[in-house]
Amino acid sequence: MAKNISFTLKYWKQNGPKDEGRFDTREMKNIPDDTSFLEMLDILNEELISEGSEPFVFDHDCREGICGMCSLYINGHPHGPATGATTCQLYMRRFNDGDVITVEPWRSAAYPVIKDCMV
Ligand code: FES
Numbered sequence: 001m002a003k004n005i006s007f008t009l010k011y012w013k014q015n016g017p018k019d020e021g022r023f024d025t026r027e028m029k030n031i032p033d034d035t036s037f038l039e040m041l042d043i044l045n046e047e048l049i050s051e052g053s054e055p056f057v058f059d060h061d062c063r064e065g066i067c068g069m070c071s072l073y074i075n076g077h078p079h080g081p082a083t084g085a086t087t088c089q090l091y092m093r094r095f096n097d098g099d100v101i102t103v104e105p106w107r108s109a110a111y112p113v114i115k116d117c118m119v
Pocket of ligand 1: 060061062063064065066067068069070086087088089
């Protein structure tokens with residue numbers, strides 16, 4: 001049975017490769033733990049858009065663990081804490097109520113940041 005968790009989300013905002021970038025922070029409340037990580041980011045964006053703010057930009061495509069586009073660094077690990085799984089196959093049940101979750105782009109000179117976590 002799913003339970004809801006609340007946590008602090010720190011997500012990387014960057015306006016192009018020359019911008020130095022920064023973290024924005026939001027308290028995410030009552031997110032069902034059977035929500036996928038990308039669905040949680042969709043919820044974040046629904047909140048941001050409803051407030052008239054710019055959405056958080058991140059890469060994704062298939063959301064089925066096939067294409068590899070969902071390349072995020074989560075709490076310092078590629079694709080987060082679930083080894084052998086892509087970000088789109090990561091579910092919020094991997095996190096605990098009260099956690100601080102940090103989302104950053106894959107940092108590589110070969111893949112400059114286009115916007116936020118899109119490289
Ligand atoms: S979006 Fe395709 S593997 Fe995650």
